[in-house]
Amino acid sequence: MATGERLPGAPDPTERIVLHVDMDCFYASCERKREPALRGEPVVVGMGYEAGETVGAVATASYEAREYGVESAQAISSALERLPRRAERPNDPESAFYRPVDLDYYEDVAADVKAILHDLADTVREVSIDEAYLDVTERTDWSVAEGFARHVKQRIEREVGVPASVGVAPNMSTAKIASDHDKPDGLVVVPPESVAAFLAPLDVAAVHGVGPIRARELAEMGIETAGDLADADPYALTDRFGERGRELHERANGRDDRPVEPTGDPKSFSRESAFDGAVEDHDSVVEQALALADAVAERATHEDALYRTIGVKVVVPPYDINTRARSLPGPVDEPELVRDVAAELLAEFDGDPVRKVGVRVSNLSFTANEQAKLGGFADATAHDGVGDASEDATSDGGESEDGDAQASLGDF
Ligand code: DCP
Ligand code: MG
16 A cells, blocks of 8 residues: 555654564563572573473573573573583583573563553554554654653663663564664664665564575575665565565565554453552452452453453462462353452462452453353353363463564453
């Protein structure tokens, strides 16, 4: 779609200010948050990693560990060849701290980050656990965009305690490249008049959508930099890569009209609140949870959503995150039930000190009249085998590479 076809009054996409936030070595930074002794050290966070076990893959590595060639998706055994466990080599600086993946905890940290982002922008597109686009056109101006971006980074660092890299540009694809350009702790602002000069010298792999295979194919066509790609014949690119080729050509030219849109229907609604210190009085915890239950139920009603699962989250100091959920026989919109189930699920924590409490409804359906279809209940229950017993809630978020995928992280 040509930019000249805009409707009268529609915002000029060339005048947007888009900010992309991507947390630095996110899982490793989360581990450092709760274990400050890991700061400045090589840290490897591994999927399925347990002490003494070498199967599984690296989820992420701190930048100190990356210097030794440890990277995401590598086999733990390869990582161990490059950097043995510190536990086994206490005096060897060329060794790393290995930690297993604790997704509940990372999601909790991510939710705190996302809350700040929503506070700083009217429109936020969350694309993965540690990444989001913000349209901040109405909140800042190019002349002060750098200060605004620094403020975003500082709020995250100060209030959550994890580092982020930020890119600012007139569109999503350039903002993403900018946030990646100076990692970690990056802050790169590319105002409209600098887009072409910023992109031109970059390796073509910096363009989102160009993976190693496509980069090789492009190299065969003599295209090695984003500038080469920008100058390439778009028809030759379409011949070779189809519609994607045209899109890559647009991106390399710093053209991307996609509006920053929130991801589609959420998978859950939740609210949580932190106490000022740990609270031991169970009645106070329940009282807070009931207020959260009301807020969550109200939100679901407002969004015309029915829910089939009601859950609570209880964080016990320092970072022991407990989630419990109960699935109902069918989808409902019943605020009283959210209160009752939340209170029942919390009973287990009577006597525990509580730092944070949350309430969530999930298993959402957005079909307005679904509640009336009683026949569907039995099927749905049989289908996923969830009865009405308590169970650990499962994460409803997912990481996605692409800005088009849905993710609902950030709401616990
Ligand atoms: N992740 C994973 N497996 C992968 C890639 C990522 O489990 N193959 C997880 C761990 C990362 C998180 O997702 O911490 C975010 O992914 P990023 O690609 O943003 O990587 P990092 O945040 O770790 O590092 P960077 O500083 O490059 O953003
Ligand atoms: Mg990241």
